[in-house]
Amino acid sequence: MASGEQRAIEDVDVFDEVVTAEGRSGQVVSTFGRFHEGGLVGVRLRGLAAVEMTPEHPVLTKRGYIAASDLVPGDHAAVTRYLPSRAEGVSWTYNTSVGRLIGLYLAEGSTTPQKIVWTFGRHEENTLVAETVELVRAVLGKEARIQVRQSEPREHVYPDGSVYMTQRVSSINVVVYSKVWKEWFEEHCGTKSWGKGLSPEAASGPPEFLRAVLEGWLDGDGHRRRTSVVGVTVSKRLALDMHAIANGLGLRPALRHGKVVRKRDRYDLEMGANTDHRRGLALQDDTTVWRRVTSIEKREWAGRVFNLHVAGDESYVANGMGVHNCVGFGCSAMMSITNHRQRVLATGQDLTFRYECLWLYAQAQLVDEWPDTPPAEGTSVRAGCDVLRDVGHRRVQNGVAKPPSLANGISANRWATTVDEIRAALYSNVACAIGINWYSKMDSPYVINGERWVDVGGQIRGGHCLCIYRMSDRRQAFMLMNSWGEAYAPVWIGYQDTQRLIDEAGEAVVITDR
Numbered sequence: 001m002a003s004g005e006q007r008a009i010e011d012v013d014v015f016d017e018v019v020t021a022e023g024r025s026g027q028v029v030s031t032f033g034r035f036h037e038g039g040l041v042g043v044r045l046r047g048l049a050a051v052e053m054t055p056e057h058p059v060l061t062k063r064g065y066i067a068a069s070d071l072v073p074g075d076h077a078a079v080t081r082y083l084p085s086r087a088e089g090v091s092w093t094y095n096t097s098v099g100r101l102i103g104l105y106l107a108e109g110s111t112t113p114q115k116i117v118w119t120f121g122r123h124e125e126n127t128l129v130a131e132t133v134e135l136v137r138a139v140l141g142k143e144a145r146i147q148v149r150q151s152e153p154r155e156h157v158y159p160d161g162s163v164y165m166t167q168r169v170s171s172i173n174v175v176v177y178s179k180v181w182k183e184w185f186e187e188h189c190g191t192k193s194w195g196k197g198l199s200p201e202a203a204s205g206p207p208e209f210l211r212a213v214l215e216g217w218l219d220g221d222g223h224r225r226r227t228s229v230v231g232v233t234v235s236k237r238l239a240l241d242m243h244a245i246a247n248g249l250g251l252r253p254a255l256r257h258g259k260v261v262r263k264r265d266r267y268d269l270e271m272g273a274n275t276d277h278r279r280g281l282a283l284q285d286d287t288t289v290w291r292r293v294t295s296i297e298k299r300e301w302a303g304r305v306f307n308l309h310v311a312g313d314e315s316y317v318a319n320g321m322g323v324h325n326c327v328g329f330g331c332s333a334m335m336s337i338t339n340h341r342q343r344v345l346a347t348g349q350d351l352t353f354r355y356e357c358l359w360l361y362a363q364a365q366l367v368d369e370w371p372d373t374p375p376a377e378g379t380s381v382r383a384g385c386d387v388l389r390d391v392g393h394r395r396v397q398n399g400v401a402k403p404p405s406l407a408n409g410i411s412a413n414r415w416a417t418t419v420d421e422i423r424a425a426l427y428s429n430v431a432c433a434i435g436i437n438w439y440s441k442m443d444s445p446y447v448i449n450g451e452r453w454v455d456v457g458g459q460i461r462g463g464h465c466l467c468i469y470r471m472s473d474r475r476q477a478f479m480l481m482n483s484w485g486e487a488y489a490p491v492w493i494g495y496q497d498t499q500r501l502i503d504e505a506g507e508a509v510v511i512t513d514r
Contacts (some may be wrong), residue, residue, distance in 0.1 A: 003024075004203025006240045009306045018310060019080055026310040036305040041068040042297035045077055047254030047270075048243075050297065054305055062290055062459045069296075076290035081248050094205035096212040101135040102189055102202065103216020104128065106238060111182045111191050118174040120220075128219065132174045140181055147173040190237070194264055197237035203244075210245045217242060228272025239267035246271055252289055303327075307361055330433040330465030331384040331509075332357045333481050335393060335408070337469045338511060341429040355408070356394040356401040363387045381435035381507040383463055385413050416508040419495045421473055422478065425510040431469040434498075435507040438464035445491045452491040454480070456501065468498075468508075 001007055002017035002025035013019065018027045030307075036054055043059060044050040053059075055069035060078040108118045108128075120129050127148070136144040149171045176182075190196040198213070217238075222231040233239050239255060246253035246269065253271045332355040339353040351442070361379065367390075368383035387393075392409030394401045416422050422432050440458030446454070470479035470490075477492040502508055 001200065003200030004198060004241070004244065005200040006197065006237050006244075009308065010304075011307060018308065020310060028308050028310055035303070037302040039298055040301045041071075042295075042299070043068055043071060043077065043293060044295045044297065045079065045291040045514055046294050047252075047256070047291055049255060049257050050295075055298075060288075061293075069298075071293050071296055073293050075293040077291040077293055079247060079291050081250065081288060094202070094209040096208055097135055097139050099205065099209040099212030100216040101132070101139050102185075102198075103213040103218075104132055104135075104220050105185055105189055106196050106198075106213070106217045107220025107222075109185065109189070111186055114177060114179055114182065116176045116178070116182050116185055118304050120172050120174070122170065122172060129172050129174060136174065136176055140176065140178070142178060142181070145175045145177070147175055148171065152216060170282050190235070192233045195237075196233070196235045197452055198241045203241060207249065211249055214242055214245050225272070228270050231269045232270075234264040234318055236265065236267060239361070242269050247289060251463060330435070330467050331381065331388065332360055332393070333467035333469070334431045334509070334511070335388070335410075337431040338429070339466065341431075343427060354396040356396055359394050359401065359404070360384055360387060364392060377379060381509055382492040384433070384465075385410070385509050389413070410511050411513040413509050413511050417502060417511050419499050419502075421510065422468060423473075423499070426468070426471045426478075430511050431467055433465060433467055433509050434502075435463060435465045436501040437504050437506070445488075452489060453477075454491050454497070456493070456497040 001012075002019055012028055014028055017025050019027060020026045039055065041050045041055050041057075042050040042052045053068050055067065056067050059066055059068055059071060062076040066075070068459055104118060105116070108120060110117050110119065118132050133144045133146070136142050181407070185191075188199040188202045190416055202213075203210075218231045221233060222229050224230075231242060233242075242251050243255045251271045253269050256268045257265060335355055336353045343353075344347055361384075364379040364383035364387050367386050368379045388409040389411065392404045392406040392408075394404050395408045396402070416425065416432065422434075425432055437460050439456050439460055441455040442458075445452040445454050466480040468478045469481055471477070472479075472486075472492070475492060476495045478495070478498055479490050480501070481490050482488040
């Protein structure tokens with residue numbers, strides 16, 4: 001989730017905010033499920049537990065969005081780097097001292113009806129015990145009590161028959177008696193070793209706070225190797241929380257499913273100088289760690305599966321992995337701009353036309369050239385135009401989507417194969433929708449003289465649909481409108497780059513009769 005919380009996909013609701021595969025956050029606009037037969041594909045990445053999904057589900061890779069069943073060992077799949085924004089309405093100061101105390105609780109803490117207890121080994125008396133007492137005083141405003149736990153007495157017999165007893169210190173408890181603080185830690189950090197994890201509020205603290213949480217947990221429940229540190233837990237929720245923090249901080253963590261401990265699964269989180277980036281197995285940029293696919297496992301299965309429609313780049317993150325819906329936006333934007341311009345020319349009325357993008361997207365999936373959509377992700381510009389001709393569109397007025405009407409659709413369209421054909425359409429006040437390959441460098445436009453431009457370079461990340469609504473022969477460029485809202489403002493793209501993208505099996509639609 002965008003808040004940092006871990007949640008099963010079937011528990012995600014409409015209007016929830018999730019992390020997208022592109023490293024942004026997006027609002028869930030619809031959820032859906034179905035009964036699936038035909039098996040599942042388990043995608044295992046180096047340093048990450050396997051994620052199971054339906055064979056057609058797209059996964060973000062260095063080659064673009066690839067169906068899970070088409071992945072091969074050696075592909076690099078996206079593990080999204082993301083640190084959540086601070087939760088609204090939070091009055092607590094989430095500083096490094098608070099983070100450190102929470103991290104130590106996640107490792108060594110427990111609660112009873114009236115108190116919080118941190119339990120340490122006797123060898124930690126002058127280190128973690130003393131530090132925790134000071135943190136409790138500074139953060140909670142409480143004086144902690146120290147309880148020394150002794151081992152069972154042992155009897156020793158000298159050769160002469162005399163007897164003496166010994167007793168060793170087995171553990172040291174730092175105890176805080178406070179029902180209020182006990183309830184706070186249970187709410188925001190969980191309880192029981194297998195039930196711990198961060199609440200959305202705690203998980204959305206600032207980076208320095210989250211780093212302190214991670215380091216506190218590692219110092220309490222970790223062990224150091226020659227060149228790395230490994231944290232251990234039996235809580236899957238906590239393991240994913242710590243992985244998300246470490247990944248967001250750029251530490252390239254590796255999460256492994258370890259051996260069973262007391263009938264519970266164990267999770268090992270490792271990071272350090274000997275992790276996979278040294279051997280090129282984990283590459284990193286500003287939003288993503290690219291981890292190598294190690295195996296693709298298929299198994300027979302029949303049951304319920306779930307998916308999400310997410311505003312923006314139509315993707316989300318499942319167990320750290322980026323998985324991927326834009327034709328609805330591109331075609332709707334084309335209709336909105338064209339109808340607005342034509343109405344101004346015909347009547348002088350400056351009316352705004354808005355359309356239901358997601359409805360068009362879903363309808364296009366039903367008629368496109370791929371039999372597995374829906375529920376698989378994606379569709380084509382061609383299918384979107386088919387719906388506009390045969391069914392029309394749903395206009396949105398006063399926030400309400402009207403029934404589909406042919407009056408809001410198109411009568412005919414043609415396919416532009418050259419830049420000049422697109423220029424002619426724009427000269428006639430007709431916007432165009434274009435479906436193209438999306439390259440990784442297009443994620444981050446560059447600025448020249450205060451204007452944003454796209455660089456059509458890097459690796460293909462999949463297909464994307466946009467709207468071309470403006471041209472400039474002086475600049476030799478078109479202006480593109482994306483579906484990502486304020487996160488991706490309109491940008492210029494050169495005529496030459498546009499022609500190249502069309503030649504790469506791109507689709508550019510021109511309305512010829514409304």
